[in-house]
Amino acid sequence: MNRGSSKPLYEQIYEDLKDKINDNTYPINTLLPTEKELTGLYNVSRITIQKAVNLLASEDMVTRHAGVGTTVIHQERLPSSNRLIGLVMSGISDSFGRRLVESITDACNLAGYSLIIKFSHESQRKEQACIQALLDIPVQGILIAPLEKTFFDPLLMQKILDGMPIVVLDKQFTGIDSLFVGTDHTAGAEQAAQLIAGMGHRNIGFFGYDRIANSSLETRESAFNNVYSHTNHPLRAAAFANIVQSHYFQHDEVALQEDIQRIRNFIATKRPTCVIAIDNYVASLTREAIKELHLSIPKDICLFGFDSDSSAFPSLRYTYLAQDEEMIGKTAFAMLSEYISNKHVAVKKQLIPPAIVDYGSVIRASEMLRA
Known part of the structure; x- marks a missing residue:
């Protein structure tokens, strides 16, 4: 120095x-x-x-x-190899993304490709810039977990229609025939519903967002709604409360506290024995609301969620439906590399089954204090 x-x-x-x-x-x-x-x-x-290190993080390195x-996660100087693959994501966290990136990186290394990672940070403008930067390099193919189902980057859509090797991850585009690898949320919803019903729960609360532009969350909610609304299903009394207005990337403390209050009011008035949170952020708000009500998990109320980051915070563990990020990454890269080589893939859409990770936050209703 x-x-x-x-x-x-x-x-x-x-x-x-x-x-x-x-x-x-x-x-x-x-x-x-x-x-x-x-x-x-x-x-x-x-x-x-x-x-x-904060400066390195601000540059997504x-x-x-x-x-x-x-x-x-990123190098500024491109490798000399012309076997380059681009990956565009909004960001990564312990709850979703880290294992996916590791899996794709490992698959690229084994196949002799170099991976260039770009992050959009929940910005449509930045997502467009990331795509353009990869096309300018150029890369041989792109893996992308797009921001919102309602936003289609015209350049990306045109490249897909032109036959460029592009595989969409996690959030499927509607109205366009793209290569896609994601989670089978419908099968996961049925699996989770059977677990909760098998524990004797009938009064269920489902917490989601008041506005969903993410196709994965929309599919997740729709799948649970379909399961619960079936006339012969034991969970037909479930109540859906799409009341969360803040989002984890907005850092709006006022909106966050208002959401916790709405969740708290729902639990206090509806008195569900089990609540389901649509994602890790909503689960964190739900846990705070339960804490403010001086209730304990699972003796007073059970909690089920998705994509927990409990590995980083063991004290916040709850039973959840985990996406198989490793398999999604391997499958997506295999699909992309096959299309690069042959301009054809046998199966253009692949859904990877999720799995329940049980941390004991859902117990039998008969064992609960409030049942």
């Missing part, structure tokens, strides 16, 4: 780490040294290291996960 430089120390460390990422000292999909190790390596404070570390 040049302590006589006019640049702050954290900027010098940021530039040094960036160089090491770009020259493969710290390759993609590996962990940076820990903050403690970096403070010793550079002989600076932890705050200085945090500032440097690394991502951080509680209990895991800081993972390298």
Whole structure:
């Protein structure tokens, strides 16, 4: 480090780490040294290291996960190989995305491809820019988990229609015949409903968003609704409360507190024995509402959800339906590479079954205090 430089120390460390990422000292999909190790390596404070790593994160070169570390996800300098695959996602988290990216990265490495990852950060404008940047490189194919089902990037649609190798992940486009790999939410809803019904629950609450533009969440809600509305199904008394107005990427504290209040009021008035949260964010709001009501899970009320990030926060574990991100990633890359090679795939749409991960937050209704 040049302590006589006019640049702050954290900027010098940021530039040094960036160089090491770009020259493969710290390759993609590996962990940076820990903050403690970096403070010793550079002989600076932890705050200085945090500032440097924050700059890397702001450029989407690394991502951080509680209990895991800081993972390298992007290099600025493109590899010399012309076997390039692009991946566009809104972002990654422990609840969904991290294992998917790892799976795709591993599949690319085994097949001799290099992966270029772009993040849209829930912005349609940035998603368009990510797609254009990959086309400009150019890449041989694109894997994309699009933002919203109601937004179609015209350039992406045209490339799909032109036959460019593009596989859509997680959120299926409507009205266009694209290659697609995602979760079988309908089968998952039936599986979850059978679990909950088998535990003797009849008074069920389902918490979702008041406005859904995400096709995966829409499919998930529709699947549960179809199961519950069947005249012969034991869960026909389920109540759907699409009352959450905030979203995890908005950071709106006022809206968040209002949503917790609405969930709290629903639980207090409807007194369900089991509640289902449409995603991990809604589950976090639901847990807070249950806590404010001084109820315990599962003795007072049971909780079932989706895509939990309980690996990072063991104290927040709940029973949930987990998407098989590893299989989605492997299947999507196999489909894309087959289309790159042959301009044809045998099956253009593949749905991967989810699995229930049981952390004991759903018990038999007869064992509950409020039943």
